[in-house]
Amino acid sequence: MKYLIVGLGNKGSEYENTRHNIGFKVAEKIADALGTSFNTANFGWMAEGKYKGRKVFVLKPDTYMNLSGNAVKYWMQKENIPLENVLIVTDDLALPFGTLRMKGKGSDAGHNGLKSINEMLQTQNYARLRFGISADFAAGRQVDYVLGTWNEEEAEKLPERIETFSKASLSFVFAGINNTMSAFNGK
DSSP, X not given: OEEEEEEOOOOSGGGTTXXXXXXXXXXXXXXXXXXXXXXXXXXEEEEEEEETTEEEEEEEESSOGGGHHXXXXXXXXXXXXOGGXXXXXXXXXXXXXXXXXXESSOOOTXXXXXXXXXXXXXXXXXXXXXXXXXXXXXXXXXXXXXXXXOOHHHHHHHHHHHXXXXXXXXXXXXXXXXXXXXXXXXX
16 A cells, blocks of 8 residues: 655745745654655655555655645656545644644645645545644734744744654554544644
């Protein structure tokens, strides 16, 4: 069985530690847990490993957020990975900081990365793991906020939250979405 875990983010050092790049950070932690590292690949950086007998591909797209769907579709087709074995890790303004929410389907909720994936796959029925970044910004400042860096309190808690998200992602691979939602959602 093959799985594709995609951490959404933007390439470039100016985006590295921004809220919008939390998907990349979780993907890096998953690769560490699998004992593998990222290599340059089509549409991004790919790490390949095994988890409890299952082949896991971990992707950080280099397409920028708005074109993430191109990378997801390409790797699903190239590796013949079924939709039910795809997990997208993304930031979410609607959730308090660090909140974990896994869902089996849903709207893009205004997220450009998810919007691109929905368009390319022609469905909203794929698993996504949302990392709460809260919505602590003034009216009209959303872009600055999501492309801004973590505050001191958030930065202190980030390593533990990233670790939990990594564990939830690997649980998805081994235990499936329903068991993972029961074990991790809201934690």
